[in-house]
Amino acid sequence: MTAVVFVGPTLSPKAVSDCLDAKILPPVRQGDVYRAVQEKPDAIGIIDGFFEGVPSVWHKEILWAIEQGIPIFGSASMGALRAAELADFGMIGVGRIFEDYHSGVLQDDDEVAVLHSPAELGFQPLSEPMVSISATISQAQSDGILPPASAVEMLRHAKAMNYRQRVWADILDAVNELPGVPAFTEWLPSGRIDAKAQDARAMLVRMSEHLGNAPAPPLDPVRTERTLMWKALRKRVDAGQPVVDSSVLDELRLDPELFARMRERAVLALLSGEDAVRQDRSPERSDLIKQMEDHRANLGLSRRSDLMEWIEANDLNPDSYENMLADGARIEAAVASRAGLLDAQLLSELRRSDQYIDLRDRAISKAQCAIPVGDSGSDRLRVLMWYFESRLDQEVPDDLDSYAEAIGLVGRDAFYELIEAEYWYCHTETDAGAAE
Structure with missing residues (x-):
């Protein structure tokens, strides 16, 4: 057997x-x-x-x-x-x-x-699971080591921590003034429960x-539906293709600039996830739907079949795809909650990357340029089409308010002012060059 x-x-x-x-x-x-x-x-x-x-x-x-x-x-x-x-x-x-x-x-x-x-290194545990923390504290209560109020507070504090940070030393350090904690600390090495x-x-x-024992009579199991996603998984495994291949990351490391960008994005996703855990906040369904709509629009996945093919090609399934969308929603929430703190940090990052001077000089030059006021709908449409189609080589977004908020502006009016100034500055510079 x-x-x-x-x-x-x-x-x-x-x-x-x-x-x-x-x-x-x-x-x-x-x-x-x-x-x-x-x-x-x-x-x-x-x-x-x-x-x-x-x-x-x-x-x-x-x-x-x-x-x-x-x-x-x-x-x-x-x-x-x-x-x-x-x-x-x-x-x-x-x-x-x-x-x-x-x-x-x-x-x-x-x-x-x-x-x-x-x-x-043998998958050695580096933090304490909450189920073991709860069982240990419960046993300490039963043994008369921890008063009930201290046990409740210790559990509350441990639960509020991210699972990566749950180690007894940090938990005890945060609640060391509670009654019974010194006795609990002495009792813990021998009393700890690994649930x-x-x-x-x-x-x-x-x-x-x-x-x-003798084998039991076979049950009548539920037949597994042979979906496309299931067939795709079986095909990959049968072909000997790893479901997750660390060699993909090795390929990424060969492009240091792309690796640096992806690493910063990954760190942001981790930090925003920890932020959400601390605040006991999960993305709303509407946030996930918006993330999916934006993702499909950006990649041109207009049909459901296109989306399912993309999910399969990227070694995902519907659950892990939704987790990816949740990462994006948490990042946006974390950025939005710190919007008022970003300006100074953005300027600092520009200086660190030696891009501040060029942008500062351009801003000064633009401020000295006479910019006509174009209030008509046709003027705004012309500027929008110039900015997105000529400058960015993409379609005009359907939701300009969301686009404006994503780049740190308060709404579409502020965005219009931004790109109108850019439009007239660029055309003034072009005209001046032609006159010379």
């Missing part, structure tokens, strides 16, 4: 082997379960999986594995999340964390998320019992 277990920061390979003779694979990501099924294991266990940076394991590949008659167990982390979502379809969840997600006691993914080291590890071991024991 053979088993496959996807595990990373929750348990070490030795801890898995102590409970179950299994093939141990890194945290699961999109395509891994489909790939594992090709070896026809007798059971698959999911403990850890990737949440960010790479596409997460797809619900459909788990359902497809169940359809092939392979029991899929889930616990502790990504396994508990997927098991709670797919329990009604035959995935086997094990442990308190799974039960809490399945019952709705837990809802946020960040309850089990942790920062961990790369594969080369994810407990549930993961329970799942491995359950898998071992399953493999040691």
